[in-house]
Amino acid sequence: MTYRDVATKQVLIWALTAVAARMPVAMTPLALVFLVRERPGGYTLGATLAAAYVLGEIIGAPVLGMRLDPARGRRHLVVGLAGGALGFTGLGIFAGSHPVVLGAFAFLAGAAPSAAAGGQRALLTSLVPERAVAQALSAESMLMSGVWAVSPVAVAGLALAVAPRVPLLLAAACMASSIAGHWLLPAGWAGDQDGDTGRARTRVLLHAWPVYVTGAASITLLGLTELTLPALLEQRGIGVGWSGPMLAGMAVGAGLGAFLYGLRSWPGRLRSRSAVLISGMAVFVALVALIPGAAGITVALVLAGVLQSGALITRNLSLREALPQSALAAGYSVLYAAAGAGYAATGSLAGGLLQVVAPSTAVLAGVSLTLLLTVLGWWGEARRDVSGAPGDLAVGLAGGAEGAPIAGGRDPECRL
Numbered sequence: 001m002t003y004r005d006v007a008t009k010q011v012l013i014w015a016l017t018a019v020a021a022r023m024p025v026a027m028t029p030l031a032l033v034f035l036v037r038e039r040p041g042g043y044t045l046g047a048t049l050a051a052a053y054v055l056g057e058i059i060g061a062p063v064l065g066m067r068l069d070p071a072r073g074r075r076h077l078v079v080g081l082a083g084g085a086l087g088f089t090g091l092g093i094f095a096g097s098h099p100v101v102l103g104a105f106a107f108l109a110g111a112a113p114s115a116a117a118g119g120q121r122a123l124l125t126s127l128v129p130e131r132a133v134a135q136a137l138s139a140e141s142m143l144m145s146g147v148w149a150v151s152p153v154a155v156a157g158l159a160l161a162v163a164p165r166v167p168l169l170l171a172a173a174c175m176a177s178s179i180a181g182h183w184l185l186p187a188g189w190a191g192d193q194d195g196d197t198g199r200a201r202t203r204v205l206l207h208a209w210p211v212y213v214t215g216a217a218s219i220t221l222l223g224l225t226e227l228t229l230p231a232l233l234e235q236r237g238i239g240v241g242w243s244g245p246m247l248a249g250m251a252v253g254a255g256l257g258a259f260l261y262g263l264r265s266w267p268g269r270l271r272s273r274s275a276v277l278i279s280g281m282a283v284f285v286a287l288v289a290l291i292p293g294a295a296g297i298t299v300a301l302v303l304a305g306v307l308q309s310g311a312l313i314t315r316n317l318s319l320r321e322a323l324p325q326s327a328l329a330a331g332y333s334v335l336y337a338a339a340g341a342g343y344a345a346t347g348s349l350a351g352g353l354l355q356v357v358a359p360s361t362a363v364l365a366g367v368s369l370t371l372l373l374t375v376l377g378w379w380g381e382a383r384r385d386v387s388g389a390p391g392d393l394a395v396g397l398a399g400g401a402e403g404a405p406i407a408g409g410r411d412p413e414c415r416l
Helices: 009-036 042-066 070-093 099-111 117-124 130-163 164-184 196-208 209-236 238-260 270-290 295-324 324-354 361-385 387-397
Strands: none
Touching: 009 042, 009 070, 009 099, 009 117, 009 130, 009 164, 042 099, 042 117, 042 130, 042 238, 042 324, 070 099, 070 117, 070 324, 130 164, 130 238, 130 295, 130 361, 196 324, 196 387, 209 270, 209 295, 209 324, 209 361, 238 295, 270 295, 270 361, 295 324, 324 361
16 A cells, blocks of 8 residues: 555646645635725634534535536536635625625625535545545645635735735636646546436435534644644743644644554554544644643644544545445535534634633534534444444445455455
């Protein structure tokens, strides 16, 4: 098991296309704040526009993801990306418009391309041999960690040095260029939708709910860290300007963790592996709330990032075990929506708690919620595996066996 199977021309084209499609997603929340911050009540308006954008993602991802056809996936993705480019262009050109107009463009920019991440992930795993799926997902995680580390710096630099609308116009250009990239990739991915009714697909997707819960749990910790870190540093008497480099260190740690995860086989079932990784991440985030010094906080954040990327990869692999090929893109989209909902819920929780308790207490409360979600997701997966019902549904959708034996008949969850 190495990364050699991932190092192909098609995967390189996919990587460039995915970066162009997802860079705008990483740029948008901060770009919206810079866009309107000089207006009266600008920061509140920026947060509202960011909420409209995230709401578009949460609503659009499952709705549009359910409609993705594996055989004609490119057509669906291109239309969605074109809609997103239109939304970003509107935000950049009509930056001085009424807040309702900006909110509509923000919602469109979030909703239209929201199924792209799921479709692109399904496309990526169809470009590599089955034995290299974990490495492909690790490479994707490394790539996205780089995107999320670079985006805030790019947004702040362009907004302050050039103009507040420039980051959003750049986002529109990036998303439009990703459309061109898709024409150099296959028109679809593995999966046969014959006989795949909407009701049957919905039932299969609903049976994978434990994966969505634990996926949301890992993102909840990330959101909790990002949203409370400035206040926590201020509580510790540390300059809030260190929050940017510290979060960048967490992103670098995530990239390193993704690389390490793809290097070797790991013991245990995916659900147990995921629970261990998320719990370990929760421990390090809790240490962030308890450690008084900047150096210790930085180390804890980097280690939390290392574990987070592994947790996200196990969630994607678990989804592959729970769903048939024809429903994978939709499942990835629902997981994306669940992550967005978890992030939004964390923002509301952190905002409310910071009004009444110390930042360190707010972090520990969020960690407790994450651990509760992790236990719930692990229990749901264990219960599902014992009942066997989801597998029967998957067989009915896929028209065949749920999964071929791997590595001489080992349990599919232990194939890594």
